[in-house]
Structure formats: structure tokens, C-alpha cells
Amino acid sequence: MFSDRATTPNDLLRQLLSRMAQADRTAFDSFYREMEKPVFRFLKSKLNDPFTCADLLHDVFLDVWRAAPGFDGRSSVKTWVFSIAYRKVVDFMRKNSRFTDEDSIPEQEDEGPAAVECIWKAEEADMLRACLETLKPDHRLAVEMTFYNDMSYKEIAEVTNVPEGTVKTRVFHAKSLLLRCLQQRMRAKVRE
DSSP states (O other), X not given: OOSSOOSSHHHXXXXXXXXXXXXXXXXXXXXXXXXXXXXXXXXHHHHOOHHHHHHHHHHHHHHHHHHGGGOOOXXXXXXXXXHHHHHHHHHHHHHTTOOOOOOOSOOOOOOOXXXXXXXXXOXXXXXXXXXXXXXXXXXXXXXXXXXXXXXXXXXXXXXXXXXXXXXHHHHHHHHHHHHHHHHHHHHHHHHO
């Protein structure tokens, strides 16, 4: 891409963002190519409408371009971009009356990976996708950001503007619900 190679993906994104702050369009092009697919995947997982997602993707990167000079580095660049995308989704859902706060499960921290190991050992990805669709939006978001976008609990908390403990709780409950759903589907499949 350019000669002064970054040591980590965040360093690369930070360098590109710094150049974007100076109105460097080639840096924006590189930044867009690095982040387009994960941000689009994130948007699509929330809205499941590729046309709306394409519009929101454009809005996210327009905001990134405009806000690049003000990026202060308090979070990783990836977290910052996903925060912008998350706010776009929430705004869209509120505007279209599709936003509800359904977080009624009491908090309990996730202490172990046992449920995740079972989930990833599930035979068919279709079962996992179907089970993901049964989760509340907040729980599905936490799982997808953790496992599909490889974000830490702290990063997810920053993106969604909730306490880190709430993220841990959501992941814990989501994993339990996913495990139960997958076990039921596996039993049903064996009976077939």
C-alpha cells in the first residue's frame, strides 16, 4: 500500500486516518478498502437489508472522512469506526420505529469458554445462523462483535456505549441461549 508499513492493523488505520485528516484521498481509498467489508458485515447483521446497509456504509465513511481531523486516539481506530456505524444503525432504527430496549436479563459475568467451544463445534453453520436470529438484538450484537468482528468486551462497550460488565453479561446469556438452541436443533436433526 505505502512504504512505511505499520506494525499492527490499528497502526495502519491510524496512519491512514492521520493522512485523511490532511485531506489525502488516496489514504481514504486505502482506509475504505481496509474497513469496508467488516463495517458492511456489521451493518447487514443488524438490518439485513443490503440497500439500506449500502446507504449507511456511505454515511459512516462520510462521517469518518469529516471527523478524521478530530480523532483523538482515546480508542482504537476500529472501535471508533464501529461506534460511528453503531450510531447510524441506532438512528436508522429509531427513525423507522424498529428500536426497542429489551435488556431484561439480570447481569452475570461470563466465566468460561465452554459454551463457545460447543457453538463452534456445531456441525452446520445454518443452525448457528438460525439460532443467532432467535437472540434479542443486543445479545446478537454482542456475540457478532465478539466473534465475527474480533472485538474485545472493552471495545464493544465503547462502541455501544454500555458498561463493559453489561457486554460480558450479554455475551454470557447469548452463549447460553445459543448452546441451548443448537442442542435442540442437533437433537431434532438426529431424530430425522
